[in-house]
Amino acid sequence: MKTHAVAGALSSLLLGAPLARAEEGMWTFNRFPIDRLERALGLKIDEAWLDHVRLASARLAQGCSASFVSPDGLVMTNQHCVNDCVQELSTAKKDLVADGYSAKTQADELRCTNLEVNRLVGMTDVTPRVMKAAEGKSDADANEAKKAEMSRIEKECATSDAVRCDVVTLYNGGVYDLYRYERMQDVRLAFAPELAIAFVGGDPDNFMFPRHDLDVAFVRVYQNDKPAKVEHWFGWSPAGTKEGDVTFVSGHPGSTSRLQTVAELEFWRDTGLLPRLLYLSEMRGMLVEYARRGKEQARHSKGLLFGIENYLKKLKGEAQALFQPALLQAKRITERALRDKVLADKAMGAKFGGAWDTISKAVAKASDIVDRHAMLELAAGFGCDLFDFARTLVRAADEIPKPNDKRLREFSDGRLPALQMALFAKSPVTPELEILRLSFGLSKLREALGPDDALVMEVLGNAAPDQLAARVVKGSKLGDPKVRKQLYESGAAGIAASKDPMIVLAKLVDAPARAVRKRMEDEIEAPIKKGHELIAQARFGLEGTSSYPDATFTLRLSYGAVKGWQEGGRTIAPYTTFGSTFDRHTGADPFALPKSWLAKKGELDFATPMNFVTTNDIIGGNSGSPVIDRDKRIVGLIFDGNIHMLGGDYGFDPALNRAVAVDSRAILYALDKVYGATRLVAEIRAASQR
C-alpha cells in the first residue's frame, strides 16, 4: 500500500510503533520483554536479575534518578540533581556549589531538607478496579471517579509515612498500576564536586556531546539518625566498558509523548511551545542580567537559571523535531494505519473508531483556556516560591478537611508527606529574587490576559508589577518555614484570618484558578483520557502489551550499547577523556576547570575515560540513572543526552539518539586522585567485593 511505502521511507521516525527497534524502549520492570532482549542481544536475564536491579535503583522524588552503591545507604546521582540542596547548604561566605563538598567523616554529611529518596518495592495491576469506578459515567464524571478511586487505593496502600503509593497511569490510560515505594526522607550530602567540573561548558555544551563533565554526587540515606542498611546495591565494574559493550540504564524517565495523537502534537507545536519558549527566554535574559547585580545575586540565582536554560533547550529540541514535517508525516501514517485496522473490524470500529476524533475535538477547545490555565493554575502569572507556598497553604486549608477521595489529587493522604516535606523544607528564600520573579510573573499575567481582564485589574489595582511584587514579597512572612508550618496547622480558620499579603494574593486568585482547572479537567482532559483509553484498548486487542508505555517518571529499564554516531559527514567517537577535558579549559566560565583539577593536572592519566555515549533510550528524569553491564555492575552514570535525544520525546532514532554518561572509571579515579575522598572510595570498593 502506498501509505506503507512512505512509512518505510520514513521508518527511522516510526516510533511508539508496536515492533520497536532493538534499542528503543523504556520498559517497565513488570512487563519487561525478556524474550525480546534474548533475541536481540543473545542475553538471557531472569526475574531475580530484574528484582535486584529494581531494588538497587532509586528515585529522587523532586525529579531525578539514582542508585544505591553500598550497603550503608550510599546513593549515587548527579551533581545537578542535588544542586538545590548544595545551594541551600551554602552561604554568602561558603559557596559549596562553586567550591564543592566532600564530607571527611560520616558526621560531616549534611542534611538536605528537601530531598526524598524513593525505592520501588512493589507493583500491582489495579486497572479493573479503576475502570469499574468509572463505569457508565460521562467523560468528566468518569475522570473524577477514577481520580477518587486512585486516591482510595493509594490511601489503603500507604500504611505509614515510610511508604509512598502512587497509582500510575500507563499507556495513556490503558493500564493503571499501583507502585509502592519505600520512602526515605533523611538524606545527607556526602560529596559533590565543584560546579565548574560538574558542568563543564555550561549551557553552551549542555546536550552537545562531546562532553567532559564529572556530574556526580553522593548522598546517604539515614534511618533513625544512622546510615540506612540496604540489601540491594550496585557494585562497581572492575574494567568499565569498551565500544560495543551492552549497557542497561535503570532509571525514571520523566515524560514522553510518543503515544500522543497527531492532533495533540500539532496543538503542542502550534499553541503550547511558543508561549513557553518566549516566557523562559525572557526570564533567562532577566536572570543573566540579575546575576550582574553582584556576586551574591549570581550565587543565589544560578540554580534557577540553569533550570530555565535546561528546560529551554529541551523545548527547543522538541520544536526542532515538531517543525520537521517528516516527523508529523510519519505519525500521521502510523495513526492512519491503526485507525484503518480498527475500522476494518466492525465491532472494534464501533467501540474504538471515534477515539481520535474525541481527542481532536477536545484539543481544539483547549486553545481558548490554555493561556489562562498556565497563568492562573500553573501559576506562571506569579512564578515565585512564596506564591507556591501560599497557594499550597490556601488549598490545604480547603482540601484537607474533605474526605480523601474528594480532594484535589495532590492533597490526597498518600501525597501529603511529600507535600509537607516540600512545604516545610528549610531551603532559603531570597526576597530580592522573589520580587524579580513575582514582578516578571505579574507582567506576563497582564500580557497574557490583557490589562483589561477583570482578575488582572483586581490583582494589580493601581500598581505596576514591580510595585506590587515588592510590596507583597516584603510584607510576607512565608519565607520562614516555621511560619508556614504554623499556618498549615492553623487550618481554614487560620488561613481565612491571615493578613499575610502573599496569602491574600493566593486567596484572591484561588477561585478563578480552580475554575479554569475544572474546565481544563472536565472539558479537555476527561475526553482526551477517554480517547486514549479507547486507543490503548484497541491496541492491546490488536497487539497485546508488546510495546512500552510513555514515560511517567516511573522506573524503566532500557538496553543498548556503547556507540558513537555519524552526523554531517563526521563520526562522533563514543568516549571523551581526562585529556580532552583539560583541552576544553579556556580559563573563562563556563570553560574554566576548578583549581583542584588544575593543581593535579600533571599527575593525572589523560587517557582515563571521562564521558561516553550509549544507544540507551532515555529522556529527562533519567539524570542520575546508573548505567550497568550485563552483570549488574556500575559502568557509568547518566547525566545528559545528545541534542537528538530531545526529539526522543516523540520517537527514538537509533542512528542518532544517544544517552550521555559519566564513566565509572572517571568517578573513582577523580574521587581518589583529585579529591582524596578515600573514605568513599574505600566504601565503594568494599561494596563491589561483596
Add this chain to the structure above:
Amino acid sequence: MKTHAVAGALSSLLLGAPLARAEEGMWTFNRFPIDRLERALGLKIDEAWLDHVRLASARLAQGCSASFVSPDGLVMTNQHCVNDCVQELSTAKKDLVADGYSAKTQADELRCTNLEVNRLVGMTDVTPRVMKAAEGKSDADANEAKKAEMSRIEKECATSDAVRCDVVTLYNGGVYDLYRYERMQDVRLAFAPELAIAFVGGDPDNFMFPRHDLDVAFVRVYQNDKPAKVEHWFGWSPAGTKEGDVTFVSGHPGSTSRLQTVAELEFWRDTGLLPRLLYLSEMRGMLVEYARRGKEQARHSKGLLFGIENYLKKLKGEAQALFQPALLQAKRITERALRDKVLADKAMGAKFGGAWDTISKAVAKASDIVDRHAMLELAAGFGCDLFDFARTLVRAADEIPKPNDKRLREFSDGRLPALQMALFAKSPVTPELEILRLSFGLSKLREALGPDDALVMEVLGNAAPDQLAARVVKGSKLGDPKVRKQLYESGAAGIAASKDPMIVLAKLVDAPARAVRKRMEDEIEAPIKKGHELIAQARFGLEGTSSYPDATFTLRLSYGAVKGWQEGGRTIAPYTTFGSTFDRHTGADPFALPKSWLAKKGELDFATPMNFVTTNDIIGGNSGSPVIDRDKRIVGLIFDGNIHMLGGDYGFDPALNRAVAVDSRAILYALDKVYGATRLVAEIRAASQR
C-alpha cells in the same frame, strides 16, 4: 470546482489575489486605480489630487511616514518616530522623552542629527533597462548584474546630495521603478509630548485598540538655516471625521509578504520566526532588568526596549497568523489556482511553470546558512551600535575605492549621503549599554554556531562574552563621531592600521560575513528573485497590473473608512475620547498620565475624540502617515494598528484589520489647551486657510 468552493469559504483570507476587496490595497501613486475607487466609493479623484497628496507626504529615511502641514516646512509625524532624536537631545538632568518638548520660538527648535526627511518628487519605470542588464545570465550573475545596473541608474539620477534616487523592486521583481526624492537633512524638533501621553498603556496596550495616545510630534525642515518653503502641504479638516467617513492614508508601509509563495511562508514559520522571537524575548528580559540598575540606565535603554517590544509583538502577530492552518491553506489554494492557469497555456507553462519549484528549492537550501547569516552578516552576533559603526567603516574602506557598480549596494554613490549621515550623527553612545548588548550578541553567536565553531573560537579566544565585550567597548573610541569621520576619511590604509578593538573585531569577522552573504545572495536570493520575476510576469500576462505590489517602504495610498469591528461577540467602537483616556490612568507606569494632563483635567472637554480606527490597509512603516479626507485635509495621524493588522503582513481581512490613528481634533485641542503651544496652533490654522 472544489478548490474554488473551499476558496470561497476561506475568502476572508484570500489576499494578494487579483480582485482585491474594497479596502484592501497599498497602491503606488503611479498605478493608482482611479476607476476602481470610483466604482467602490463613487468618488472621483484625478492626477492633480494624487500629485498634491504625494508631494505633501513625506518619509523619515530612518523608517517612518510623515506629512507637511505648513508652507514653512512643518512636518507632522509620531512621537515614537522621533523618539531617538528626543532621547539624543536629552541628558541625565533634562529628560525630554519623559518631560516632552515644546519650542517656544523658532530659534528653540532643536536639530536632530540623525533625521532625514524625503519627499517623493518623481517615479520612472526602468524595468526594461534592469532586465536587459541581466539577459542571458545565470541566476546568480543576473542578480549581480541587476544590482550593478540599479546602482548605475541611481548614480545618474542623483545629481546632488539634495536628491536621493532609489531603484525600487516592485511585484517581487516584476517591475523596477526609479523613485526620486528630495532629501532634507536639516530637521529640527518643534514639539513632542511626554512619553506618558504619547504611549499610554505602553507595551501592554500596543496593538490593542481601544487606545488613548497622543502619539504626535512636529519637526521642521530647514534649508540654509531657514525654515524650508514648500508648495504642498495638508490643511486641517475643520470638523474631523464621524463613523463611516471615507479616509485615505498616504504613507510608507515598510514590508509585506502577500506575494510570497507557500514555501517561503512555511520556511519563515518553521525556521525564521522562532530564533528571532527567542533572541528578542531574551534581550527584552535583559533590558527590563538592566533598567533597574538605575534611573539613568532606564532612560538611555528605553528607546531600545520599546523597539524590541514593538518588533516582538509584530513577530508574535505573524506567528499567530501563520500557525493558523486556515491562512496557509488559503494561500495553497490561490497558488495552485495560479499555477494551474499558467500550466493550462502551453507557452506560459514552459516559460513560467517551474517558477514555484525554483523558489522552493532555494528556500530549502536556506536552512543551512540562515543562522550563520543572521549572526555574522546581519550582525545579530554582535548587536551593538559600535560594532555597526565599525562594520560600516571597515567595509567603506574596501568598497568606496571600487567602481560604483561593483560595490555592495549600500555603498553605492546614491546611498552614501544617508550612510554618512547615520555614521556621523551625534547620537550619544552609552558604553554601559553597549557592553550589555555586545555581550548578549556574543553569547548568542556562540549559542547559534556552537562553542567549537572556528570563528567563534577566534572571536572569543579565552574570554567569556562579558569579558570580551567590556574590553572591546571600553577600548574603542568609535563612540566619538569625530573619530568615526577621521577613520572614514583615512580610507583603507587608515582602517588597516587601526588598532581600535572594535575595528579589529569587525575586520576579523568581515571575510566570513561576506562569504555567507555571498552564498545567501547567489544560492538563495538569486533563484528566489528569478522565480518571483517569472511569477510576476505570468500574473501580468494573465491579469495586467490590476493588483498592488507588496510594501517596500515606498509611498502608497490606501482608502477606507472610519469603522469599528466585531470580535468575540463584542463590538469595538471606532473612537476613544479624552474621557476614556483619563479613565485609563492608574498612576503606575505605563498607565500614568503626565502631570500636564492631570493639571488640566478639570478644564478639558471629555467628549473630544482621542483615537480612532479605520479600514485602511496599513503595516509597520505607516506610523506617522497622515489620514486625510476626500478633500485632502488632515483628519488623523496613523500611529498603530489593531492586533489583526499584524497578520496583514500576509493578507488583509476587512472584517478585522484596522488602522489606528490619533484624531486631528485631539492634536490641535491638546496643543492648545494642555500645552499652550499657541505658535504651532496658529501656524497650522493659518496653513489650513490657504
